[in-house]
Amino acid sequence: MYNLVQHSQDYIRRSPFHTCFSIHYLPIIKPSSLHRLLRFLSPILLPSPFHKTLTLVSAMALNPSDQASTGMFFPTQTPGTVLCCTCGVVMAPNPANMCVKCLRSRVDITEGLPRQAVVNFCPDCSSYLQPPNKWLRFNLDSQELLHFLVKRLHTRFSRLVTLTHAEFMFTEPHSKRIKIRLRVRREVMNGAILEQPHIVEFVVHDKLCLSCSRLQANPDQWVAAVQLRQHVPHRRTFLFLEQLILRHGAATRAVRIADAPHGLDFFFASRSHAIRFVDFVNSVAPVQYRTDKQLVSHDPKSNVYNYKHTFSVEISPICREDLICLPPKVAHSLGNLGPLVICTKVSNSIVLMDPFTLRVAYLNATQYWSDPFRPLLSSRQLVEYSILDIEPESDIVTVGGSRYQLAYVQVARMSDFSNVFTVKTHLGHLLNVGDNALGYDLFGANPNDMEMDKYKGLVLPDCVLMKKSYEEARARRSGKQRNFKLKRLDIEVEPTGGRKGEDDKRNDEYQKFIEDLEENPELRFNISLYKNDNYEPSEMGSSMADAEEIPSVPVEELVADLEGLDIGDGQDQE
Template sequence: MEGPQALGGPGAAENANNYVQVLCCVCGIPIAPNAANTCASCLASSSDITRGISTEVTLHQCRGCQRWHKEAGKWIACELESRELMALCLGNVSGLKTTKGSGQKVRLVDAAWIWTEPHSMRLKVRLTIQKEVQQGTILQQSFTVVFIVRNQQCIECQAEFRQGSWKSLVQVRQRVAHKRTFLYLEQLILKHGAHRGCLSIETFRDGMDFYFPDKGKAARFISFLENVVPTKMKTSKKLIGTDDKSNVSNFKYTSLVEICPLCKDDLLYLPVKTARNLGNINRLVMVKAISNVIHLIDPLSGQTAQLSGDAFWRDPLRPIITAARSRMTRFVVLGKEPVLLRPNVSKRSATRKQKSRLANLTLAREDDLGVNDRQFEERSSVGYLMKSGDVCVGYDLTETQFVDDEAERMRSSGKLPDVVVIRKLYGGVAAGEADASKKRLWKLKRLEVEKAEKSARAARQDAEADDMDEEDFMREVEADRDMRSQINLYKSELLKKKNDKSNPDVMSDVVENNDEEDEDDQEVKLDELLDALAMDGPDPEDIGNVEVEVSGFEEGGKAAMDGIAYVGREEARQIKDKEGAVPQAEFRKHYDFDPDL
């Protein structure tokens, strides 16, 4: 601890000329008279303005999440040597604002970090304070405060590791053979942060389980689900224990949320009554999108309709063809003839693109090229996206038998189209490249989930099915601009290489298309991508071969960035407990920090 430093006030020289000088009672030098009749140097050597200020403080840090305890029930995240941690430390020093007994305020003029051993569980801060002890006499003193770091679990970590900590369980299920709807739901949850407060997430082949610490957070999550997908819910509760003295019972609540089994691109054959209620839409429709309502579209005319969740659950519909990869056929576009809409003087003039969204396409199966000359000519609502040579996927109804008797009768009589085009394929997927998924310029963030325990064979089969579902979902995303507007897409590592202008072969893939005749507005644009986040860890096979560099601040780097002084390792060992006084004429600038950080 440094000794107090005597600082003469701004009126010290003037007072010395107006009053008769007296001798200091300690050293005997002539001074202006004061209450103690002591000179500033002797007063500084005999006074301790740090009295009442704690020099040893205990801080609590959660070992699990590395957050620091600020006050009752509140934990904050701070980096070492940061301004936020300095504010937290100073806020825990008792007596720093008002010294004990005197009631006079202490002026904090400087604070600096002092180097400590990384594993010592200690933090040291060198404080410099000022205080006026007599009229015109200002004392300044520097001292060191040691903060002892103790481990203490925060409330969230306690709830996570405590057995039976969850109070409410939300089981989300969809009775289909794939997980594309859950992949889309996962992206919505991440974008809106709906999983905040969730203790853990467990995934299954047909759904996910969300564990919450209380019923309120679970109800908020269920409300989010009801706003993004058609659902129906069942609830139950189980008695865990009862306190007869206080008449308090402890329950665990379980909510089963079932999602509508219809998925994007499913093909439906509507009943006559349902089609009439939806604006006399064609009975053969396809699911365009799923939100809190079911969006339907006529694949031949482009007419759209919306089916509410309540209407679906009252009279459930079953698709005649589910949107599975095995049910889809790849077609090559051989020709395109736009279908112009008839003019309507009662409406505003339509643009050229709106007039030609429908098109008659000449298609051929990709597998039939070079084998036979069979072609199909069908009208499509996504025909404006196509041009000769493009590859698309669709349902081949000529080789399909429907379970629905009425739909099968209509197909056999030739009243249904031979081909229903679903969407256009892009990039390496259209070219049939085996590594097309690795060449995408974008990627998606994923939730941290726990998978249910299964046998090795079942786990391997589920992993293969999950990979196929994820690839199908990525193809849906890159071909649907409306779906991309609801989720976040991030730039992949491959995009950084493509931005290297020194590689013209790579840059040719990302040059903007200036062809005015190209009407494709569904392809992923670079301005839709967000900056990539550190979401992925190193590949397991690369851990043993590549030296991993640990990124972080150097010693004192964070303090310098935040504008806080730092005492290095060598200087910290040479700091003296007491130094000579340096008189000053006025108060120094007050050390400014925000205690609410």
């Protein structure tokens, strides 16, 4: 007889002639354990004729609902019960032999746990203090706030109990109370594990953070200032930079933003915030900067100095659509590019293209500021031309992600049709006979550029076309709203004092910037355009022809305007 014992209560017997196979199954063995045992022993102990017998016997390991379908008799399994040693109630056995009520009456696992705590809250910037001096911003009833509050209790909880669950309880927003319900677990008498709820109430104390307290004492008080400047006759760069700042939340820590001649001033309550902002501007524009500091106060006893820091940041005067005559040294370093080139894109580097050969070169900030130069003509000097004839010279090619085609065109100024010019352009894929284009008039211009005088025998073209013009179609559509809108920074602008021309100039520049966004998809790539809820599509008819001719922003690129969105959520303050 062969005996195999897996547990203390089950064994298997098999006759010497392999003709008898019996299993003694006791109720104390789980059916799932018996079923696994039978499947394991099937290929070892039983030849193939006895597989059917094994299948019948293994039915004992099935669920009660499946056992009834086999027609066999199975003993009823009843879980064991004991009496509570204190109150005598029937219960399932446990190491303490006591029911839950008696255990809780004798042992309080929440003893020593705090039931009330204090959390400091800054009402001005909606941030919470994480001792000793770090402020974190959270939304009310958010998972981040719950994790922050539980972490405050973790040091005292971890020595006594194990935390298994946490959730907020409803409190009135104005009650200055935050309640959280915890479920804690702890080992009690003779190894029994007891779990019960525990409520902790946080009392919210209002306390201004360092930056807000300084602002309350003196709204003009700041520690670091960033003076952003670009010495050009327009503000197109700052309009685009404003949208980048809003998109990335780069100025959320600014105490104040003020308008200044040729730029903007950003004031911060911390030097580190100003450094972050300067790094952001350096990543999106070719800049150079220098720093300075001024002593405000000094405590000789503690040897503490308080300074005001100033960052003077200068942006390159080269802008998109500028016409440039490269200095000979720069042109030679770029592979004899140009010398007459146009700027097609400005980011942390400058993209230059020869409009007559479609050669492209990239100039980073270090290369530019080592040999700086200024544009020959800027976008405010563009002149409108009419296309009289066009003859493509080459096929359409893609250069730097944009499509171009070299072509010869006959053009005449809209203000003077007596002179007709034949020039070479890179806009052959956009222009057709009868269209209008904006370009630089070199025939009637008198450029005063020292770099141009260094090129002996340089012959300038009569004009350089820059882009297609939609002025006539826009004039027919004037007064109608667009399907998108832009957000603006809260900039303090000094009163113009009756200079109405200055306000009109700013409005015109903003409208030109909006038109550039519609015409150039690359400009819209890194900024956020929001849906205009007040937009109403124009009526059918002549407006359809204008809509097909004038570039517009697709609806797919627009995002919903969420007024309650806080870009700086979860960031720390110093």
